[in-house]
Amino acid sequence: MSDPTTEGGLTGRLSFSRIVSQRAHSMDASGIRRVFDLAAKMKDPINLSIGQPDFPVPQVMKDAAKAAIDADRNGYTVTQGIPELLDATWNHLRTDVGWDGPGEHRAMAITSGTSGGLLLAAMAVLDPGDEIIIPDPYFVMYAQLGKMTGGKVVRCDTYPDFRMTAERIERCITPRTKAVIVCTPSNPCGTVLTGAELREIVDLCLRKDILLISDEIYDEFCFSDAREDGRCPSPARYTDQCLLVRGFGKTYGCTGWRLGYVAGPREVVGEIFKFQQYSYVCAPSMAQWGVLPAFGVDLSPVIRDYENRRQMVVDAFAGITSVPRPGGAFYAFVEVPKRLDMTGQQFIEKALEHRVLVIPGNVFSARDTHFRISFATRPDRLAEGLAVLRGLMTA
Numbered sequence: 001m002s003d004p005t006t007e008g009g010l011t012g013r014l015s016f017s018r019i020v021s022q023r024a025h026s027m028d029a030s031g032i033r034r035v036f037d038l039a040a041k042m043k044d045p046i047n048l049s050i051g052q053p054d055f056p057v058p059q060v061m062k063d064a065a066k067a068a069i070d071a072d073r074n075g076y077t078v079t080q081g082i083p084e085l086l087d088a089t090w091n092h093l094r095t096d097v098g099w100d101g102p103g104e105h106r107a108m109a110i111t112s113g114t115s116g117g118l119l120l121a122a123m124a125v126l127d128p129g130d131e132i133i134i135p136d137p138y139f140v141m142y143a144q145l146g147k148m149t150g151g152k153v154v155r156c157d158t159y160p161d162f163r164m165t166a167e168r169i170e171r172c173i174t175p176r177t178k179a180v181i182v183c184t185p186s187n188p189c190g191t192v193l194t195g196a197e198l199r200e201i202v203d204l205c206l207r208k209d210i211l212l213i214s215d216e217i218y219d220e221f222c223f224s225d226a227r228e229d230g231r232c233p234s235p236a237r238y239t240d241q242c243l244l245v246r247g248f249g250k251t252y253g254c255t256g257w258r259l260g261y262v263a264g265p266r267e268v269v270g271e272i273f274k275f276q277q278y279s280y281v282c283a284p285s286m287a288q289w290g291v292l293p294a295f296g297v298d299l300s301p302v303i304r305d306y307e308n309r310r311q312m313v314v315d316a317f318a319g320i321t322s323v324p325r326p327g328g329a330f331y332a333f334v335e336v337p338k339r340l341d342m343t344g345q346q347f348i349e350k351a352l353e354h355r356v357l358v359i360p361g362n363v364f365s366a367r368d369t370h371f372r373i374s375f376a377t378r379p380d381r382l383a384e385g386l387a388v389l390r391g392l393m394t395a
């Protein structure tokens with residue numbers, strides 16, 4: 001029986017099992033959220049699950065965002081982003097990857113987060129049944145792009161070293177392959193591909209007529225031993241026929257501002273403009289003004305700090321289990337020692353009993369043999385958490 005909704009109102013309930021789409025039903029809530037929910041209930045957890053930096057937004061950026069609000073720059077912006085930010089970002093790309101600005105064949109859009117850029121890119125290239133290759137382990141959103149667009153996600157197994165090489169990608173290509181996502185530095189493994197590896201991937205994609213989507217959200221978190229000529233390797237140095245997807249959130253600690261950008265072939269970015277127009281409309285206005293001074297911020301002290309934490313993680317597990325040394329980002333993907341005979345899920349539940357939060361590998365992978373640790377946490381807390389995890393592995 002239905003309850004009256006309001007006094008004097010009509011009764012009746014909708015049959016949501018019919019109304020809610022199959023697409024929605026087929027999607028699982030993010031496994032990361034489940035760990036966060038557990039953390040929320042826990043008193044003083046050692047949280048090594050967080051996917052965002054633990055430093056405050058640089059003051060110049062806070063000031064710029066506040067000034068924009070005070071100056072009444074709170075309305076819609078043009079779909080592709082404010083010209084000032086587009087110019088600043090093109091300047092950055094000029095020195096970073098050698099792309100000399102927009103043109104007949106190149107364009108950029110400021111997007112609502114890197115996620116916004118990735119979703120719109122997938123919408124722009126995938127028709128039902130088309131295939132997109134993603135790494136496995138992957139950033140959680142990649143696996144959902146098929147369901148969201150009608151395309152099909154094909155997972156490229158990168159175990160045990162987590163390097164998504166041209167050879168491994170080639171094995172996944174079929175006549176329906178439209179695109180491949182490469183993520184370097186990667187979430188969840190911290191893998192940074194070399195320039196030579198990326199060049200081979202570019203060559204493969206050009207030969208096979210496949211769009212390379214390069215998710216470089218962690219590009220600034222590239223450690224000294226993974227840099228080449230002082231820069232994070234990028235496929236964009238070898239071609240402008242790839243789609244660069246980058247973000248401001250992780251780099252400057254402003255994940256909640258929801259700001260990223262896509263740059264690459266106008267034929268694709270132009271379609272992204274259309275989807276943006278009818279969905280997000282534009283990226284948040286005050287955030288666009290806020291990140292304008294970002295490219296002038298010196299991040300080197302932060303990166304050095306994260307590099308030291310990376311070393312803490314590598315040292316903690318040395319001789320106990322396998323952890324490919326992360327070259328960037330702030331994650332490591334750690335194998336649960338085989339002799340424990342436990343899945344990633346079982347191991348993280350044990351860790352939870354000791355108030356340490358890490359994410360099971362099956363959230364990022366078809367396998368459940370690892371867990372992800374984030375070192376974007378205060379070094380003293382990180383040390384405490386690492387000691388617990390080591391203890392569980394050696395007990």
Ligand SMILES: Cc1ncc(COP(=O)(O)O)c(C=O)c1O
Pocket residue numbers: 051112113114115116139183186187215217247248249250255258259260
């Ligand atoms: C590899 C990767 N790409 C994209 C994103 C999404 O970033 P944003 O917050 O800018 O949407 C994340 C966030 O964790 C990520 O790890």
